Amino acid sequence: MKKTYRILPVYTGDVSGAASALYELGGMTVIHDxxxxxxxxNTHDEVRWFDQESLIYISGLNDIDAITGNDDKFIKDICYAxxxxxxxxxxxxxxxxxxxxxxxxxxxxxxxxxxxxxPCFYVNTNAMHDYSKGQSEAFLSFAKKMLKxxxxxxxxxxxxxxxxxxxxxxxxxxxxxxxxIVSNWALNxxxxxxxxxxxxELNIAVSSSGVAACEYMKDTFGIPYVKGLPWDGKxxxxxxxxxxxxxxxxxxxxxxxxxxxxxxxxxTGIDFNVIASTEITDGLLQxxxxxxxxxxxxxxxxxxxxxxxxxxxxxxxxxxxxxxxxLPHFAMSGRLFRKQIPNLLxxxxxxHGIK
Amino acid sequence: xxxxxDEKVRIGEATFPKPFTNGLEFNAPVHGTWNIVHIGFRxxxxxxxxxxxxxxxxxxxxxAAEMGELGRFSSVVLEEDDMTHSGRIEETTIxxxxxxxxxxxxxxxxxxIFPVCVHKFMGCDIDFIYRELGKRFPDVTFVRGFxxxxxxxxxxxxxxxxxKAMSDIIPNLPVNPDVISFAGSDMPAADNDFQTILEFNNKxxxxxxxxxxxxxxxxxxxxxxxxxxxxxxLMATQTITKRLNRKFIYAPLSFxxxxxxxxxxxxxxxxxxxxxxxGIKSCETEVKKLKDLIGDTTVAIDYTVAPKPLSxxxxxxxxxxxxxxxxxxxIDGSEEEDFKYLAEKYPELVLHSTIHVSDRRPVRSEGxxxxxxxxxxxxxxxEYFVNMIEGGGLYGFAGITGFISLMEDAFVNEKDLRDIVxxxxxxxRSCI
Numbered sequence: 055m056k057k058t059y060r061i062l063p064v065y066t067g068d069v070s071g072a073a074s075a076l077y078e079l080g081g082m083t084v085i086h087d088x089x090x091x092x093x094x095x096n097t098h099d100e101v102r103w104f105d106q107e108s109l110i111y112i113s114g115l116n117d118i119d120a121i122t123g124n125d126d127k128f129i130k131d132i133c134y135a136x137x138x139x140x141x142x143x144x145x146x147x148x149x150x151x152x153x154x155x156x157x158x159x160x161x162x163x164x165x166x167x168x169x170x171x172x173p174c175f176y177v178n179t180n181a182m183h184d185y186s187k188g189q190s191e192a193f194l195s196f197a198k199k200m201l202k203x204x205x206x207x208x209x210x211x212x213x214x215x216x217x218x219x220x221x222x223x224x225x226x227x228x229x230x231x232x233x234x235i236v237s238n239w240a241l242n243x244x245x246x247x248x249x250x251x252x253x254x255e256l257n258i259a260v261s262s263s264g265v266a267a268c269e270y271m272k273d274t275f276g277i278p279y280v281k282g283l284p285w286d287g288k289x290x291x292x293x294x295x296x297x298x299x300x301x302x303x304x305x306x307x308x309x310x311x312x313x314x315x316x317x318x319x320x321x322t323g324i325d326f327n328v329i330a331s332t333e334i335t336d337g338l339l340q341x342x343x344x345x346x347x348x349x350x351x352x353x354x355x356x357x358x359x360x361x362x363x364x365x366x367x368x369x370x371x372x373x374x375x376x377x378x379x380x381l382p383h384f385a386m387s388g389r390l391f392r393k394q395i396p397n398l399l400x401x402x403x404x405x406h407g408i409k
Numbered sequence: 410x411x412x413x414x415d416e417k418v419r420i421g422e423a424t425f426p427k428p429f430t431n432g433l434e435f436n437a438p439v440h441g442t443w444n445i446v447h448i449g450f451r452x453x454x455x456x457x458x459x460x461x462x463x464x465x466x467x468x469x470x471x472x473a474a475e476m477g478e479l480g481r482f483s484s485v486v487l488e489e490d491d492m493t494h495s496g497r498i499e500e501t502t503i504x505x506x507x508x509x510x511x512x513x514x515x516x517x518x519x520x521x522i523f524p525v526c527v528h529k530f531m532g533c534d535i536d537f538i539y540r541e542l543g544k545r546f547p548d549v550t551f552v553r554g555f556x557x558x559x560x561x562x563x564x565x566x567x568x569x570x571x572x573k574a575m576s577d578i579i580p581n582l583p584v585n586p587d588v589i590s591f592a593g594s595d596m597p598a599a600d601n602d603f604q605t606i607l608e609f610n611n612k613x614x615x616x617x618x619x620x621x622x623x624x625x626x627x628x629x630x631x632x633x634x635x636x637x638x639x640x641x642x643l644m645a646t647q648t649i650t651k652r653l654n655r656k657f658i659y660a661p662l663s664f665x666x667x668x669x670x671x672x673x674x675x676x677x678x679x680x681x682x683x684x685x686x687x688g689i690k691s692c693e694t695e696v697k698k699l700k701d702l703i704g705d706t707t708v709a710i711d712y713t714v715a716p717k718p719l720s721x722x723x724x725x726x727x728x729x730x731x732x733x734x735x736x737x738x739x740i741d742g743s744e745e746e747d748f749k750y751l752a753e754k755y756p757e758l759v760l761h762s763t764i765h766v767s768d769r770r771p772v773r774s775e776g777x778x779x780x781x782x783x784x785x786x787x788x789x790x791x792e793y794f795v796n797m798i799e800g801g802g803l804y805g806f807a808g809i810t811g812f813i814s815l816m817e818d819a820f821v822n823e824k825d826l827r828d829i830v831x832x833x834x835x836x837x838r839s840c841i
Contacts, residue, residue, distance in 0.1 A: 055485075055504060055505060055508040057485050057486045057487075057488070057501060057505055058483065058484070058485050058486075058505050058508045058509050058512070059470070059483065059484045059485075059486070060483055060509065060512045060513075061479055061480075063467065063470040063471055063474055063479075064463050064466050064467050064470060064484065064486060065463070065467070066464075066467055067462070067463040067464025067465075067466075067467050068463070068464065069464045070464060070467070084433060088526065088558040088559040088562075089434070089436075089558040092434070092436050093436055093468055094464055094465060094467045094468030094471075095464075096436045096438060097438075097440050097468065097471070097831070097833060098467060098468060098471040099467070103438035103831075104438065104827055107769055107770060108769075109766075109769055110769075111433040111434055111435055111766060111769075112433065112434050112436070113433060113434075114431060114432075114433065114434040114562070114764075115559060116559060116560075116562040116563060117529075117559045117560055117563065118563070120526075120530065120559055121530075131431075131432040131433045132433065134414070134432055134433075134766075135432065135433045135766040138766055138767060139766055139767070139769070139770075149464070150462050150465075150487075150492075150525075150526065150527050150530075151526055151527070151530055151559060154492060154527065154530055154531070155530075179464075180462070180489070181462040181463060181464035181465060182462045182463055182464075182487065182488050182489055183463060184463060348486070367474075387474070388471045388474070388475075389471075389475065389831075389841040390471075390474060390475065390840055390841060392841070
């Protein structure tokens with residue numbers, strides 16, 4: 055049954071993804087939820103608590119407020135917190151019960167803007183999707199609400215879009231050819247940094263969650279974009295490296311996996327097919343790749359595998375005969391293999407074994 | 410007096426039992442307390458199955474993963490279609506649980522099922538689900554858990570109801586007058602006067618927090634007396650003792666000598682000659698030594714360290730220890746007398762919320778601070794702390810002296826706050 059999981063953890067959820075994306079941007083993220091989403095995010099999906107503060111809260115929704123749709127309390131509590139903590143903006147995230155009772159978040163945002171004078175936007179989550187969707191919604195909503203056109207342009211300036219600790223451990227990007235990084239969305243960054251984004255000439259979507267914001271910036275500000283991790287110091291679109299069907303697989307986030315597969319193909323000629331196990335895949339897979347949702351589909355897709363690159367948890371569901379190369383992914387195995395997560399931006403360092 | 414909308418309030422101006430106004434909530438990155446996954450694994454051989462949406466599921470599955478217990482854990486993901494099609498949520502739950510159990514190498518004897526808030530909100534027919542699962546798996550004992558944090562501010566918490574559901578499977582066995590059980594706690598009894606007295610009375614002691622096999626867990630049904638030492642376990646203890654027609658004592662770790670004496674005597678067991686007097690003397694001696702060691706060092710306490718943090722504050726303050734702050738969000742009804750006493754005698758004692766929005770930016774003072782509990786340690790930013798939760802199985806005069814030893818040790822030996830407090834479920838295996 056597709057909805058059951060025997061051994062694999064589910065990926066980090068969309069609410070956590072939204073909170074992670076907005077963590078460093080100086081706003082206040084309020085999850086309308088009793089406590090489950092927040093404690094999950096706080097414990098398993100966020101690594102920055104000890105070093106960097108962020109105004110991430112839950113509404114502490116109770117059954118009566120959920121049933122009666124008591125938005126007044128929600129609004130009043132947010133106004134109090136905004137007055138006390140002085141955020142630069144307010145973002146609201148949804149969870150299953152407000153989703154079910156059809157809470158009008160956009161309406162609440164309007165009320166909050168009037169009452170607080172702060173920009174306020176809704177991130178369309180409901181706790182039923184994975185982090186890539188939540189991050190994507192958060193980046194897109196932030197871009198739509200906050201970005202303004204810029205007269206100033208940074209020559210060869212690039213934005214890195216879609217980077218959070220759920221996929222990345224480092225922002226140490228090396229790009230030659232005179233490129234200058236204008237902003238990072240949104241790791242080791244700041245509100246001021248991301249607000250410079252419209253000065254860039256190019257966006258790089260380094261995960262599937264960056265693509266929607268890149269599309270928006272292309273349509274609205276005329277900034278083109280490429281998809282994929284830069285490697286060998288070059289900005290390139292991983293979709294440009296054509297791959298063929300094989301029995302070598304890389305399982306994980308769509309853009310990261312696609313980039314690694316492209317890197318391997320370019321450097322060794324070996325074909326790896328992407329088993330995209332996160333949600334956003336439109337336009338991000340080649341014909342030999344596959345989208346898999348849940349443990350059962352991943353297990354099925356890997357049945358004939360010769361070589362697998364994946365998070366160590368995936369090892370439990372693959373054929374014993376397959377060669378397994380561990381690539382820990384925080385959004386899957388969380389804190390279990392955190393110390394072993396490689397720097398994805400140094401592809402050559404962790405893929406030296408591929409021949 | 411109105412509740413405080415600020416993050417802290419002097420106890421002399423605080424309201425009982427809710428000192429603080431509800432609002433948006435902050436969650437400190439401190440996770441030593443147990444959640445329902447940890448608690449559920451206290452039934453040996455039990456398998457847990459959660460049926461919920463991704464984001465909530467992630468928290469429980471990673472709890473099990475970090476405990477190295479994924480082999481005893483399965484999950485069923487709820488999606489939008491389960492909420493928009495009539496009857497789908499029941500179907501997904503039944504078929505999902507069935508699929509999970511069929512995928513296991515062998516069907517476990519006990520399975521704890523955790524539906525969630527959404528099941529309740531949609532009016533899901535839970536009884537139908539259990540009837541159907543009972544038909545499909547007649548040899549399995551199903552424990553009716555619930556993960557519905559939306560209910561935790563009113564009525565009973567998921568944690569309390571899980572403990573009750575776990576005790577519901579303990580059978581009504583013939584009473585064995587020689588067997589007495591600790592029940593409802595997560596921490597096995599340790600430095601505990603009841604244990605000493607039970608041994609003195611040649612009783613066989615069992616503990617729901619320390620069963621190695623399912624048979625041992627179920628044999629608790631022959632106990633003649635139940636001793637509950639943790640508030641969240643009280644409802645379970647009341648229910649099982651009513652069902653089995655047995656007696657129980659409710660005696661959480663207290664720092665009041667009179668309370669301890671009265672609770673020990675209420676057991677009806679023989680108490681060794683001089684036990685009470687010697688116990689009191691020993692506590693007085695040890696707390697004086699503590700005072701000599703730490704002098705006027707500021708002390709902060711939090712509600713996770715012991716079920717009665719105000720009783721602890723009172724004991725320490727009365728013995729000259731410089732307690733400045735107690736971190737808590739609500740006060741248990743059993744602490745009303747201690748609250749009134751402290752409000753009257755030490756009105757400057759600060760009650761500090763742990764979930765207030767301002768707590769995201771804790772104001773930390775200079776100088777050495779001794780904390781009792783992980784949350785107090787995090788808020789104060791100190792590495793000198795007692796790393797204990799839920800009273801640690803301590804009780805009585807031995808419990809008090811044991812706690813004082815922990816404070817002395819904490820004062821002398823630094824701990825790695827960053828490494829310790831993010832780990833979930835203190836006392837459980839942690840694979841991170």
